Each structure stands twice: as structure tokens, then as C-alpha cells.
Amino acid sequence: MRGILIPMDDSDRLTDEVAQAIASNRPINIRGGDTKSFLARCATPEAMTLDTRSHSGIVRYEPSELVMTARAGTPMSEVSKVLDAAGQMLPCEPPEFSGSATLGGVVASGLSGPRRPWSGSVRDFVLGCRLITGRGKHLRFGGEVMKNVAGYDMSRLAAGSFGCLGVITEVSIKVLPKPRARRSIVLELAASEAMVELSRWRRTALPITGACYLDGRLHVRLEGGEGSVQSALDRIGGDALDMSFWTALRERELPFFGDPRTLWRLSLPNATPLMSLPGDAALDWGGAQRWLKTSASSTEIRWIAHGAGGHATRYGPPDTTVNPFAPLAEPLVRLHRELKKRLDPHGVFNPGRLYADV
Numbered sequence: 037m038r039g040i041l042i043p044m045d046d047s048d049r050l051t052d053e054v055a056q057a058i059a060s061n062r063p064i065n066i067r068g069g070d071t072k073s074f075l076a077r078c079a080t081p082e083a084m085t086l087d088t089r090s091h092s093g094i095v096r097y098e099p100s101e102l103v104m105t106a107r108a109g110t111p112m113s114e115v116s117k118v119l120d121a122a123g124q125m126l127p128c129e130p131p132e133f134s135g136s137a138t139l140g141g142v143v144a145s146g147l148s149g150p151r152r153p154w155s156g157s158v159r160d161f162v163l164g165c166r167l168i169t170g171r172g173k174h175l176r177f178g179g180e181v182m183k184n185v186a187g188y189d190m191s192r193l194a195a196g197s198f199g200c201l202g203v204i205t206e207v208s209i210k211v212l213p214k215p216r217a218r219r220s221i222v223l224e225l226a227a228s229e230a231m232v233e234l235s236r237w238r239r240t241a242l243p244i245t246g247a248c249y250l251d252g253r254l255h256v257r258l259e260g261g262e263g264s265v266q267s268a269l270d271r272i273g274g275d276a277l278d279m280s281f282w283t284a285l286r287e288r289e290l291p292f293f294g295d296p297r298t299l300w301r302l303s304l305p306n307a308t309p310l311m312s313l314p315g316d317a318a319l320d321w322g323g324a325q326r327w328l329k330t331s332a333s334s335t336e337i338r339w340i341a342h343g344a345g346g347h348a349t350r351y352g353p354p355d356t357t358v359n360p361f362a363p364l365a366e367p368l369v370r371l372h373r374e375l376k377k378r379l380d381p382h383g384v385f386n387p388g389r390l391y392a393d394v
Contacts, residue, residue, distance in 0.1 A: 045107070046091035047166075047174060047205050053086055054203060055172040057384050064384050066199035068109060068138035071131075072145045074351055075360055076198060076389050083387075088140050091205060099124060103163065105208040108140025115139055124211045127155035131286050140204045146196030149286035150246040150257070153306075153321045159195035166206035167194060170380030178208065193375075199386040200394065201379045215259035217266070220246075220281065221274035223254045227310055227319070230254040234322045235307070242268045246282050249319040250292060257282055285320065292318050295329040300337050302326040304346035311344060334358055361390060369394070 057064050063083040092109035099122040106115060113135025119125055129149030130142045143165070146158045164178025167190070178191040194204055225233065230249045237244060243264045246257030255277055258265045284290045293299065297315065306324050314337075315330025330337065334350060341348035347362035364372065372394045376383070388394070 045093075046109075047168075050086065050088065050091060050203060050205060051168050051172065051174050053084070054168050054384070057084060057086075058170070058172050058382050061382065062384065063387050064203075066144075066203055066386055068141035068144075069111065069133065069136040071133035071137045072141060072147075072198075074353060075145065075147075075349070077359060077392065079389070080387055086203065088203070088205070089138060092138075094118060095206065097122075102211055102213075103208060104211055105206065106139050107206050108138060108143075108204045110139045111135055112137045112139060112142060119211055123214050125214050126161065126209065127212050128152055128158045128161055129155070129286055130158055131288070133287065139207055139209075143195050143207050143209075144197060144199050144204055150248065150282050150320060153324055154245045157195075159192050161210045162191050162195050162207060163210055164208040165191045165194055165204055167201075168203040168205060170202060170382055170385060174205065176206075198389050200376060200389055202385060215245075215261075215265075217258075217260060217262045217264075218279065219258045219265055219269055220277040220279050221256050221258070221269065221272065222277040223256070223272070223274040224252065225249075225254050226252075230319075231310055231323055237272075238306075238322065242271070244268075244322070246285075247320075247322040248285055249323070250290070255281055255285075290318075292316070292327070292329070297329045297331050299351040300328040300330060301349045301351060302328060302337075302341045302344075302346055303349070304341065304344050308344050308346070311340070313340065338362060359391060364391065 054064065063080045065079040065083040065085045066088065067085050068088045089109040091107050092111070094104065094106045094110060094114070096105040097118060104115070104119070112132040115126070116132065129151040130147050131137065131149060143158060143162060148157050164176065166174065166176045168174050194201060227249055233254070234247055243258050243260035244256060245259040246255070248255045256272065256274065258268050295316065302325070304324055304326060306322070308323060313326070313328055314332040315328050318327040320327060328337070337348045349362065350358060350360040372391070376394055
């Protein structure tokens, strides 16, 4: 894989457009594959669109180093294809939305897939990045190895920021080898039984990398060495399940997600027991993430999630009246405002994308 380089460096154009926006005090709507528009407030009407897709390509990739550096506009279909050819993967399993998602969008949104509780989040694998700042400067933060910590915090701040702190132009991300053995099974269990089994398996360190309860069945993915996976299979039992289930879950393509009611994601502590929810639910991440299709109000959903020690996120069309993300406590609002002020002093990057007043 030595020598991979796709020379589509459009960073000068991006930097110039940011400088022009700052000079004219015009907000910027940063867009890659535009696959996360369902998870945000509406863009400011007068905002100019900054499209990152022309700034694409894998800059460096050495499989032996377990690090890939690529430009923000690189489609995830390309990233996955190159990693797959080397027998490697991005462990946090972010949704690719048919490959249209870009690497910059994956980092900016911070969304992770079914493997997240066992492997870590997108933020955990970002080693460094290049960023166009709110002062119109194109700077590099972090590095390409874990021991290089210079600027590492800024790279982590960019993850999940939805472009509110700057324009991500390049990312160095840690990758891992694919597991030697992979098996997927399904068990017919009541929801209460499934939660008990998941709790018991968690204590015994089985090689589980996916656990979803849906439609009266517990779906489990096992990954690791041949011996450990086979031992877990012998212990758990169940029927074989096609691996495509996990891709469909990651991409929200299962029939469950086709329900026309609003989709909510409840993020809860690991040990949260079953609870009564006003709608139809699917338990992901071993129960720590609960997808809910419902017609209930946002106030009711957020009250339920908060009462369980978690928070709720609304997945749906952009709306100016409903914030998709859980409200912040006042101390956190002040922290967000101060951070935004320091990194984007002119307030041009995706204003109001996360919260109306940030």
C-alpha cells in the first residue's frame, strides 16, 4: 500500500472561501456528502455552502503502521475499499450511507456503529487533523502516531463538533486488522431474558462486538480468534445469522427504521434495565443505545431518557423548532460558547447547527 496518493488538494480554495466569508461576515454551511442533514437544526438561510468533496484522496497509508491519512472529502466507500484490501478496518464502524458519507463528515458527526461499546468511538481513533480555523488559517493538529500528543486535544474536539469549530480538511485515523473469525447468531428470547444474558456475558468477557434485541430476538455478533469465537458459540448456542444484519443496522436499513414515526436514539448507562417506552424500540449496543419509533413529544422522550441517567437525540428532518440534541446545563452552555468564541471568533462556521445559541 506504500505510495497511495490521490492528488486532489483543494485546500487553497477552501481556505480562500473561508477568508471571504470572514471578511463579509457571512455564515458558512459546511457540507460533504450531505448524509447527516437529518441530524441538525436547519442551516442559516443566508449561509454559503462550502463543499469539501473536491478536496479528497488518501494521502498516506501504511498498513504496517495501522494509520491512514486522508482528505476530508474522501468518500467512505473509497476508504473502506482500501482498508478491506489490506485486511483492515475502522473499528468504530461508522455509518457510510451507501458510501456517500465522507471521512470529514464521519469525524465531524462522531457517529459510530454496532461495535462502538466494545471498540470505542470515532473520537478514540482520531490521531490528528488539519483544520481551517475561524481566523482563516489552515493548521495541523496532532500527528500520525498515538505517542504524538501535540495538539491531540484539538483533534478530539473536532470529532463530533458538526463543523462548528472549523473546517476539517484532513484526518489521520488509527485502523486495526479485521478479526480472524466472525460469527453471527440469533436467539429467541424474551426481552427480560435477553438483558439478563447480556449482563452475564459482559461479566465473562465473551468476544461480543454486537448485540441488538429486535422483534423478540437477540442478535449477537462474535469476533476474535478462532478458538475464542468457537468457545463462545458453544456456550451461547443460537441459530446462524447473516452478517448483513449488522450492516443494515449500522445504516438504519432494517424494516424497523422504515416506520414513518419519528426516530429517536436514547443513549443510556450500560446497566439500564428495560423500561416502558411510548412506541416501538430496538435495543442496540447491548442495551446502552435504544432506538425508538414514536409519536410522543420531545419533552416526554427527553424526560424518560434523563430519568434513566442518559439523553435522547432526535433523528429526523431538520427543524427550526425542535433541537435534535439534548439541552445543555447552563455551565456547559457557557463552556460551549467560550470554546466557539475562541476557535470561531467571527461565528461563521455552521452557526446554530448544534444549538440555536452556540
